[in-house]
Amino acid sequence: MNSEKKERREAQLAKKAEAIKAYASKVVMTDKTHLTIDGRPYELLVNFHEGFDLEKLEERFSDILTKYDYIVGDMGFDQLRLHGFYKNGSKKGLPSQNITRLQDYLFEYCNFGCPYFVLRNLEVQKQQPSSALDKELYGNERPNKGHKTTTVSKNRKHRQRKRKPKNTPYTTEKTYAVHSRKKKQPTRTKRENKHANKRHFVIRQK
Known part of the structure:
Protein backbone atom coordinates (compact mmCIF):
# COMPACT_ATOMS: atom_id res chain seq x y z
CA MET A 1 0.00 0.00 0.00
CA ASN A 2 2.79 2.42 0.86
CA SER A 3 4.51 1.76 -2.45
CA GLU A 4 1.25 2.44 -4.33
CA LYS A 5 0.73 5.73 -2.48
CA LYS A 6 4.32 6.70 -3.22
CA GLU A 7 3.86 5.98 -6.91
CA ARG A 8 0.64 8.00 -7.02
CA ARG A 9 2.33 10.87 -5.24
CA GLU A 10 5.24 10.84 -7.67
CA ALA A 11 2.83 10.74 -10.62
CA GLN A 12 0.91 13.73 -9.25
CA LEU A 13 4.12 15.70 -8.72
CA ALA A 14 5.30 14.87 -12.24
CA LYS A 15 1.97 15.98 -13.69
CA LYS A 16 2.11 19.20 -11.69
CA ALA A 17 5.67 19.87 -12.86
CA GLU A 18 4.61 19.39 -16.48
CA ALA A 19 1.71 21.84 -16.05
CA ILE A 20 4.00 24.44 -14.45
CA LYS A 21 6.52 24.02 -17.23
CA ALA A 22 3.82 24.42 -19.88
CA TYR A 23 2.67 27.76 -18.43
CA ALA A 24 6.09 28.98 -17.33
CA SER A 25 7.67 32.11 -18.75
CA LYS A 26 10.93 32.09 -20.67
CA VAL A 27 13.77 33.96 -18.94
CA VAL A 28 17.04 34.56 -20.79
CA MET A 29 20.10 36.29 -19.28
CA THR A 30 21.78 38.53 -21.86
CA ASP A 31 24.55 39.51 -19.41
CA LYS A 32 25.11 39.63 -15.63
CA THR A 33 22.57 42.39 -15.01
CA HIS A 34 20.27 42.29 -18.04
CA LEU A 35 17.69 39.70 -19.01
CA THR A 36 14.53 39.18 -21.02
CA ILE A 37 11.27 37.66 -19.76
CA ASP A 38 9.11 36.42 -22.61
CA GLY A 39 11.08 38.74 -24.90
CA ARG A 40 10.68 41.86 -22.73
CA PRO A 41 13.85 43.55 -21.39
CA TYR A 42 14.59 43.90 -17.66
CA GLU A 43 17.54 45.01 -15.57
CA LEU A 44 18.66 43.34 -12.34
CA LEU A 45 19.28 46.21 -9.92
CA VAL A 46 19.56 44.39 -6.58
CA ASN A 47 20.43 40.75 -5.84
CA PHE A 48 20.50 40.62 -2.03
CA HIS A 49 21.95 37.36 -0.63
CA GLU A 50 21.73 35.79 -4.10
CA GLY A 51 17.94 35.91 -4.02
CA PHE A 52 17.62 35.90 -7.80
CA ASP A 53 16.67 32.42 -9.04
CA LEU A 54 16.06 32.08 -12.77
CA GLU A 55 14.09 28.83 -12.61
CA LYS A 56 11.77 30.02 -9.85
CA LEU A 57 11.24 33.29 -11.70
CA GLU A 58 10.14 31.36 -14.79
CA GLU A 59 7.62 29.41 -12.70
CA ARG A 60 6.18 32.38 -10.79
CA PHE A 61 6.19 35.21 -13.33
CA SER A 62 2.82 36.48 -14.60
CA ASP A 63 1.90 38.89 -17.39
CA ILE A 64 0.09 41.10 -14.87
CA LEU A 65 3.52 42.21 -13.64
CA THR A 66 4.44 43.75 -16.99
CA LYS A 67 2.52 46.96 -16.11
CA TYR A 68 4.83 47.76 -13.16
CA ASP A 69 8.07 49.74 -13.37
CA TYR A 70 9.79 47.51 -10.80
CA ILE A 71 9.37 43.89 -9.74
CA VAL A 72 10.55 42.72 -6.32
CA GLY A 73 11.02 39.05 -5.58
CA GLN A 103 11.98 49.16 2.66
CA ASP A 104 8.58 49.41 4.34
CA TYR A 105 7.41 46.42 2.30
CA LEU A 106 10.50 44.38 3.18
CA PHE A 107 10.20 45.15 6.91
CA GLU A 108 6.47 44.41 7.04
CA TYR A 109 6.01 41.41 4.76
CA CYS A 110 9.41 39.73 4.46
CA ASN A 111 11.47 37.81 6.96
CA PHE A 112 14.41 39.72 8.40
CA GLY A 113 17.49 39.27 6.22
CA CYS A 114 15.65 37.15 3.63
CA PRO A 115 17.11 37.01 0.11
CA TYR A 116 15.42 39.28 -2.42
CA PHE A 117 16.03 40.93 -5.78
CA VAL A 118 14.77 43.98 -7.68
CA LEU A 119 14.13 44.09 -11.42
CA ARG A 120 13.57 47.28 -13.40
CA ASN A 121 11.15 47.02 -16.29
CA LEU A 122 12.72 48.61 -19.36
CA GLU A 123 9.58 48.27 -21.46
CA VAL A 124 6.49 48.91 -19.34
CA GLN A 125 3.35 47.58 -20.95
CA LYS A 126 0.37 49.92 -20.96
CA GLN A 127 -2.91 48.60 -19.65
CA GLN A 128 -5.47 47.80 -22.31
CA PRO A 129 -8.60 49.99 -22.34
CA SER A 130 -11.87 48.42 -21.29
CA SER A 131 -13.11 48.12 -24.89
CA ALA A 132 -10.01 46.16 -25.90
CA LEU A 133 -10.34 43.89 -22.87
CA ASP A 134 -14.02 43.27 -23.65
CA LYS A 135 -13.17 42.33 -27.22
CA GLU A 136 -10.40 40.03 -26.04
CA LEU A 137 -12.63 38.32 -23.47
CA TYR A 138 -15.99 38.25 -25.25
CA GLY A 139 -15.14 38.71 -28.93
CA ASN A 140 -17.77 40.38 -31.09
CA GLU A 141 -20.68 38.98 -29.07
CA ARG A 142 -20.53 41.73 -26.43
CA PRO A 143 -22.67 44.74 -27.43
CA ASN A 144 -20.92 48.05 -27.95
CA LYS A 145 -21.59 51.27 -26.06
CA GLY A 146 -23.74 52.68 -28.87
CA HIS A 147 -26.05 49.70 -28.67
CA LYS A 148 -26.34 50.20 -24.92
CA THR A 149 -27.37 53.83 -25.30
CA THR A 150 -30.03 52.99 -27.87
CA THR A 151 -31.50 50.27 -25.69
CA VAL A 152 -31.49 52.59 -22.69
CA SER A 153 -33.26 55.34 -24.64
CA LYS A 154 -35.86 52.83 -25.86
CA ASN A 155 -36.46 51.64 -22.34
CA ARG A 156 -36.95 55.21 -21.15
CA LYS A 157 -39.50 55.93 -23.89
CA HIS A 158 -41.31 52.71 -23.03
CA ARG A 159 -41.47 53.74 -19.37
CA GLN A 160 -42.78 57.20 -20.27
CA ARG A 161 -45.56 55.66 -22.34
CA LYS A 162 -46.55 53.48 -19.42
CA ARG A 163 -46.66 56.40 -17.04
CA LYS A 164 -49.25 58.40 -19.07
CA PRO A 165 -52.33 56.25 -18.21
CA LYS A 166 -51.73 56.99 -14.53
CA ASN A 167 -53.42 60.41 -14.97
CA THR A 168 -56.87 58.92 -15.77
CA PRO A 169 -57.59 57.40 -12.30
CA TYR A 170 -56.90 60.81 -10.76
CA THR A 171 -59.59 62.51 -12.91
CA THR A 172 -62.12 59.80 -12.09
CA GLU A 173 -61.46 60.28 -8.40
CA LYS A 174 -62.39 63.96 -8.80
CA THR A 175 -65.70 63.11 -10.45
CA TYR A 176 -66.54 60.64 -7.69
CA ALA A 177 -65.87 63.35 -5.14
CA VAL A 178 -68.40 65.64 -6.86
CA HIS A 179 -71.07 62.91 -6.97
CA SER A 180 -70.58 62.17 -3.30
CA ARG A 181 -71.94 65.61 -2.43
CA LYS A 182 -75.29 64.80 -4.04
CA LYS A 183 -75.80 61.93 -1.61
CA LYS A 184 -76.88 64.45 1.06
CA GLN A 185 -80.31 64.85 -0.59
CA PRO A 186 -81.94 61.81 1.09
CA THR A 187 -81.50 63.54 4.46
CA ARG A 188 -83.76 66.38 3.30
CA THR A 189 -86.47 63.98 2.22
CA LYS A 190 -86.33 62.29 5.59
CA ARG A 191 -86.83 65.63 7.33
CA GLU A 192 -89.79 66.47 5.07
CA ASN A 193 -91.34 63.10 5.80
CA LYS A 194 -90.97 63.70 9.53
CA HIS A 195 -92.59 67.11 9.14
CA ALA A 196 -95.41 65.60 7.10
CA ASN A 197 -95.96 62.96 9.73
CA LYS A 198 -96.25 65.62 12.38
CA ARG A 199 -98.96 67.43 10.41
CA HIS A 200 -100.83 64.19 9.89
CA PHE A 201 -100.65 63.54 13.61
CA VAL A 202 -102.20 66.95 14.29
CA ILE A 203 -105.09 66.20 11.94
CA ARG A 204 -105.94 63.03 13.92
CA GLN A 205 -106.42 65.04 17.16
CA LYS A 206 -109.78 66.65 16.16
Whole structure:
Protein backbone atom coordinates (compact mmCIF):
# COMPACT_ATOMS: atom_id res chain seq x y z
CA MET A 1 0.00 0.00 0.00
CA ASN A 2 2.79 2.42 0.86
CA SER A 3 4.51 1.76 -2.45
CA GLU A 4 1.25 2.44 -4.33
CA LYS A 5 0.73 5.73 -2.48
CA LYS A 6 4.32 6.70 -3.22
CA GLU A 7 3.86 5.98 -6.91
CA ARG A 8 0.64 8.00 -7.02
CA ARG A 9 2.33 10.87 -5.24
CA GLU A 10 5.24 10.84 -7.67
CA ALA A 11 2.83 10.74 -10.62
CA GLN A 12 0.91 13.73 -9.25
CA LEU A 13 4.12 15.70 -8.72
CA ALA A 14 5.30 14.87 -12.24
CA LYS A 15 1.97 15.98 -13.69
CA LYS A 16 2.11 19.20 -11.69
CA ALA A 17 5.67 19.87 -12.86
CA GLU A 18 4.61 19.39 -16.48
CA ALA A 19 1.71 21.84 -16.05
CA ILE A 20 4.00 24.44 -14.45
CA LYS A 21 6.52 24.02 -17.23
CA ALA A 22 3.82 24.42 -19.88
CA TYR A 23 2.67 27.76 -18.43
CA ALA A 24 6.09 28.98 -17.33
CA SER A 25 7.67 32.11 -18.75
CA LYS A 26 10.93 32.09 -20.67
CA VAL A 27 13.77 33.96 -18.94
CA VAL A 28 17.04 34.56 -20.79
CA MET A 29 20.10 36.29 -19.28
CA THR A 30 21.78 38.53 -21.86
CA ASP A 31 24.55 39.51 -19.41
CA LYS A 32 25.11 39.63 -15.63
CA THR A 33 22.57 42.39 -15.01
CA HIS A 34 20.27 42.29 -18.04
CA LEU A 35 17.69 39.70 -19.01
CA THR A 36 14.53 39.18 -21.02
CA ILE A 37 11.27 37.66 -19.76
CA ASP A 38 9.11 36.42 -22.61
CA GLY A 39 11.08 38.74 -24.90
CA ARG A 40 10.68 41.86 -22.73
CA PRO A 41 13.85 43.55 -21.39
CA TYR A 42 14.59 43.90 -17.66
CA GLU A 43 17.54 45.01 -15.57
CA LEU A 44 18.66 43.34 -12.34
CA LEU A 45 19.28 46.21 -9.92
CA VAL A 46 19.56 44.39 -6.58
CA ASN A 47 20.43 40.75 -5.84
CA PHE A 48 20.50 40.62 -2.03
CA HIS A 49 21.95 37.36 -0.63
CA GLU A 50 21.73 35.79 -4.10
CA GLY A 51 17.94 35.91 -4.02
CA PHE A 52 17.62 35.90 -7.80
CA ASP A 53 16.67 32.42 -9.04
CA LEU A 54 16.06 32.08 -12.77
CA GLU A 55 14.09 28.83 -12.61
CA LYS A 56 11.77 30.02 -9.85
CA LEU A 57 11.24 33.29 -11.70
CA GLU A 58 10.14 31.36 -14.79
CA GLU A 59 7.62 29.41 -12.70
CA ARG A 60 6.18 32.38 -10.79
CA PHE A 61 6.19 35.21 -13.33
CA SER A 62 2.82 36.48 -14.60
CA ASP A 63 1.90 38.89 -17.39
CA ILE A 64 0.09 41.10 -14.87
CA LEU A 65 3.52 42.21 -13.64
CA THR A 66 4.44 43.75 -16.99
CA LYS A 67 2.52 46.96 -16.11
CA TYR A 68 4.83 47.76 -13.16
CA ASP A 69 8.07 49.74 -13.37
CA TYR A 70 9.79 47.51 -10.80
CA ILE A 71 9.37 43.89 -9.74
CA VAL A 72 10.55 42.72 -6.32
CA GLY A 73 11.02 39.05 -5.58
CA ASP A 74 11.61 37.75 -2.05
CA MET A 75 12.27 34.21 -0.84
CA GLY A 76 10.45 32.65 2.10
CA PHE A 77 10.19 28.93 2.94
CA ASP A 78 11.84 28.14 -0.40
CA GLN A 79 9.01 29.94 -2.23
CA LEU A 80 9.41 32.97 -4.49
CA ARG A 81 6.93 35.82 -4.08
CA LEU A 82 6.74 38.59 -6.68
CA HIS A 83 5.38 42.08 -6.04
CA GLY A 84 5.09 45.02 -8.45
CA PHE A 85 5.97 48.67 -7.75
CA TYR A 86 5.57 51.89 -9.71
CA LYS A 87 8.36 54.42 -10.22
CA ASN A 88 8.80 57.48 -8.02
CA GLY A 89 6.40 60.27 -8.97
CA SER A 90 3.94 57.97 -10.72
CA LYS A 91 0.25 58.63 -10.12
CA LYS A 92 -0.66 55.00 -10.68
CA GLY A 93 -1.73 52.70 -7.88
CA LEU A 94 -1.66 53.31 -4.15
CA PRO A 95 1.12 55.16 -2.27
CA SER A 96 2.24 51.81 -0.84
CA GLN A 97 2.92 50.61 -4.41
CA ASN A 98 5.60 53.26 -5.01
CA ILE A 99 9.20 52.04 -5.18
CA THR A 100 10.11 54.52 -2.44
CA ARG A 101 8.16 52.27 -0.04
CA LEU A 102 10.34 49.25 -0.79
CA GLN A 103 11.98 49.16 2.66
CA ASP A 104 8.58 49.41 4.34
CA TYR A 105 7.41 46.42 2.30
CA LEU A 106 10.50 44.38 3.18
CA PHE A 107 10.20 45.15 6.91
CA GLU A 108 6.47 44.41 7.04
CA TYR A 109 6.01 41.41 4.76
CA CYS A 110 9.41 39.73 4.46
CA ASN A 111 11.47 37.81 6.96
CA PHE A 112 14.41 39.72 8.40
CA GLY A 113 17.49 39.27 6.22
CA CYS A 114 15.65 37.15 3.63
CA PRO A 115 17.11 37.01 0.11
CA TYR A 116 15.42 39.28 -2.42
CA PHE A 117 16.03 40.93 -5.78
CA VAL A 118 14.77 43.98 -7.68
CA LEU A 119 14.13 44.09 -11.42
CA ARG A 120 13.57 47.28 -13.40
CA ASN A 121 11.15 47.02 -16.29
CA LEU A 122 12.72 48.61 -19.36
CA GLU A 123 9.58 48.27 -21.46
CA VAL A 124 6.49 48.91 -19.34
CA GLN A 125 3.35 47.58 -20.95
CA LYS A 126 0.37 49.92 -20.96
CA GLN A 127 -2.91 48.60 -19.65
CA GLN A 128 -5.47 47.80 -22.31
CA PRO A 129 -8.60 49.99 -22.34
CA SER A 130 -11.87 48.42 -21.29
CA SER A 131 -13.11 48.12 -24.89
CA ALA A 132 -10.01 46.16 -25.90
CA LEU A 133 -10.34 43.89 -22.87
CA ASP A 134 -14.02 43.27 -23.65
CA LYS A 135 -13.17 42.33 -27.22
CA GLU A 136 -10.40 40.03 -26.04
CA LEU A 137 -12.63 38.32 -23.47
CA TYR A 138 -15.99 38.25 -25.25
CA GLY A 139 -15.14 38.71 -28.93
CA ASN A 140 -17.77 40.38 -31.09
CA GLU A 141 -20.68 38.98 -29.07
CA ARG A 142 -20.53 41.73 -26.43
CA PRO A 143 -22.67 44.74 -27.43
CA ASN A 144 -20.92 48.05 -27.95
CA LYS A 145 -21.59 51.27 -26.06
CA GLY A 146 -23.74 52.68 -28.87
CA HIS A 147 -26.05 49.70 -28.67
CA LYS A 148 -26.34 50.20 -24.92
CA THR A 149 -27.37 53.83 -25.30
CA THR A 150 -30.03 52.99 -27.87
CA THR A 151 -31.50 50.27 -25.69
CA VAL A 152 -31.49 52.59 -22.69
CA SER A 153 -33.26 55.34 -24.64
CA LYS A 154 -35.86 52.83 -25.86
CA ASN A 155 -36.46 51.64 -22.34
CA ARG A 156 -36.95 55.21 -21.15
CA LYS A 157 -39.50 55.93 -23.89
CA HIS A 158 -41.31 52.71 -23.03
CA ARG A 159 -41.47 53.74 -19.37
CA GLN A 160 -42.78 57.20 -20.27
CA ARG A 161 -45.56 55.66 -22.34
CA LYS A 162 -46.55 53.48 -19.42
CA ARG A 163 -46.66 56.40 -17.04
CA LYS A 164 -49.25 58.40 -19.07
CA PRO A 165 -52.33 56.25 -18.21
CA LYS A 166 -51.73 56.99 -14.53
CA ASN A 167 -53.42 60.41 -14.97
CA THR A 168 -56.87 58.92 -15.77
CA PRO A 169 -57.59 57.40 -12.30
CA TYR A 170 -56.90 60.81 -10.76
CA THR A 171 -59.59 62.51 -12.91
CA THR A 172 -62.12 59.80 -12.09
CA GLU A 173 -61.46 60.28 -8.40
CA LYS A 174 -62.39 63.96 -8.80
CA THR A 175 -65.70 63.11 -10.45
CA TYR A 176 -66.54 60.64 -7.69
CA ALA A 177 -65.87 63.35 -5.14
CA VAL A 178 -68.40 65.64 -6.86
CA HIS A 179 -71.07 62.91 -6.97
CA SER A 180 -70.58 62.17 -3.30
CA ARG A 181 -71.94 65.61 -2.43
CA LYS A 182 -75.29 64.80 -4.04
CA LYS A 183 -75.80 61.93 -1.61
CA LYS A 184 -76.88 64.45 1.06
CA GLN A 185 -80.31 64.85 -0.59
CA PRO A 186 -81.94 61.81 1.09
CA THR A 187 -81.50 63.54 4.46
CA ARG A 188 -83.76 66.38 3.30
CA THR A 189 -86.47 63.98 2.22
CA LYS A 190 -86.33 62.29 5.59
CA ARG A 191 -86.83 65.63 7.33
CA GLU A 192 -89.79 66.47 5.07
CA ASN A 193 -91.34 63.10 5.80
CA LYS A 194 -90.97 63.70 9.53
CA HIS A 195 -92.59 67.11 9.14
CA ALA A 196 -95.41 65.60 7.10
CA ASN A 197 -95.96 62.96 9.73
CA LYS A 198 -96.25 65.62 12.38
CA ARG A 199 -98.96 67.43 10.41
CA HIS A 200 -100.83 64.19 9.89
CA PHE A 201 -100.65 63.54 13.61
CA VAL A 202 -102.20 66.95 14.29
CA ILE A 203 -105.09 66.20 11.94
CA ARG A 204 -105.94 63.03 13.92
CA GLN A 205 -106.42 65.04 17.16
CA LYS A 206 -109.78 66.65 16.16
